[in-house]
Amino acid sequence: MADGSSETKSSNQMWGGRFASGPDAIMEEINASIGFDKKLYAQDIRGSIAHATMLAHQGIISAEDKDKIVHGLDTILSEIDSGAFEFSRRLEDIHMNIEARLAALIGPAAGRLHTARSRNDQVALDFRLWVKEELQKTEKALTGLIAAFLDRDEEHAETVMPGFTHLQTAQPVTFGHHCMAYVEMFGRDRARVRHAIEHMDESPIGAAALAGTGFPIDRHMTAKALGFREPTRNSIDTVSDRDFALEFLSIAAIAATHLSRLAEEIVIWSTPQFGFIRLSDAFSTGSSIMPQKKNPDAAELVRAKTGRVNGSLVALLTVMKGLPLAYSKDMQEDKEQVFDAAESLELAIAAMTGMIRDVTIRADRMKAAAGSGYSTATDLADWLVREAGLPFRDAHHVTGRVVALAEQKGCDLADLPLAELQAINSAITDKVYGVLTVEASVASRTSFGGTAPSEVRKQIAWWRARN
Helix, strand or coil: CCCHHHHHHHHHHHHCCCCCCCCCHHHHHHHCCHHHHHHHHHHHHHHHHHHHHHHHHCCCCCHHHHHHHHHHHHHHHHHHHHCCCCCCHHHCCHHHHHHHHHHHHHHHHHHHCCCCCCHHHHHHHHHHHHHHHHHHHHHHHHHHHHHHHHHHHHHCCCCEEEEEECCEEEEEEEHHHHHHHHHHHHHHHHHHHHHHHHHCCEECCCCCCCCCCCCCCCHHHHHHHCCCCEECCCHHHHHHCCHHHHHHHHHHHHHHHHHHHHHHHHHHHCCCCCCCEECCHHHCECCCCCCCCCECHHHHHHHHHHHHHHHHHHHHHHHHCCCCCCCCHHHHHHHHHHHHHHHHHHHHHHHHHHHHHHCEECHHHHHHHHCHHHCCHHHHHHHHHHHHCCCHHHHHHHHHHHHHHHHHHCCCHHHCCHHHHHHHCCCCCHHHHHHCCHHHHHHHCCCCCCCCHHHHHHHHHHHHCCC
16 A cells, blocks of 8 residues: 555545545544445455446547556455455545555556446445345355255154244144244245345446436446346436345344244253253353353344344434435445344354254153143044034133143043043043044144144145255
């Protein structure tokens, strides 16, 4: 990089002739974004190479200048990748840091790079490229998480566990069916990711400050070179909105919420009181004072990171909510929220994928709990409707009396003598015992999307064909 005096001169030149001196220390502190937007260096260089190539193709700059620019940008990319590049706060942002270094490397030709563009469309391009790439990484990570679930679900398509409502035992289900609910959730998250990529697959470069440019540029050429479907269609909208970032944060918040719900269940299931699962040492920690403890820290941290992601969404919505068209400096506050949320979501998905693959399922504890709380009571009511012809509301009332009797005697429904059942309703026969076990209960739930092992396997096969 240049020495201090020339750097100050370069900074003043970047501000333009209207300013006699650079900003004071407070202005420099509030204005600089290089501390976080340097993360966009690869996207900035990629966009500049595409822009320079287009300018030369259109005869706006010479082929010789284009070659110098591309070579200089490649050199800068290598410097940043190797850690040799010195970022300067006095140059405000990643764009000016790169442009200043390019001028030091190739001289006056560097000044031609900014022809027919503004920092407004430049930053919109860099940020959109970054978010698009992050969405592609998220799609891949969610696919891996779904695959991990499908493997475990197949192993446990017949493993019986209690199903809950209000965290109270409701009806028996299979563990495979319970976990397939998360496959559905994460599948919708992935679909939202794919839709977001489609929505934002438009190139901002060439919109310039807000009104386009009078130079004969080819925006379709740069869009294609940068992997976009097409260029954006309104220059004001291009530089003034960040809905692609908001959409990313919205998707991240929903996915993080799904992860948090799963994390909560892992925390509950791993307690001695439940004992449904045993986490591996890789995703647990011990206590500094209680040697018997094995804490589900990874799950707890996944649960906690949801707050950070949700906060990022609210923060950027608040930044954007009152901005007039077109560009305002407020929008500089968009990136840190997205960067933080992306890092949190990426880590949470990776941790959860590891936990799902490593967790030990304690089928015996699940089965023992599956029949608790008279979980087959609904099966009794359904039997009374099918076999005894009772209206469901009457069957519900009869079943309530049977449950009360079992509670009084301190036994399960299947342990009640037939005579005592018939004393409540004479239509009950010994065939009722065939529906009062948890295995019979789950096997009977053969409706589409139900918990019967046969249905669970059908859903697993459907997802495997699409994952």
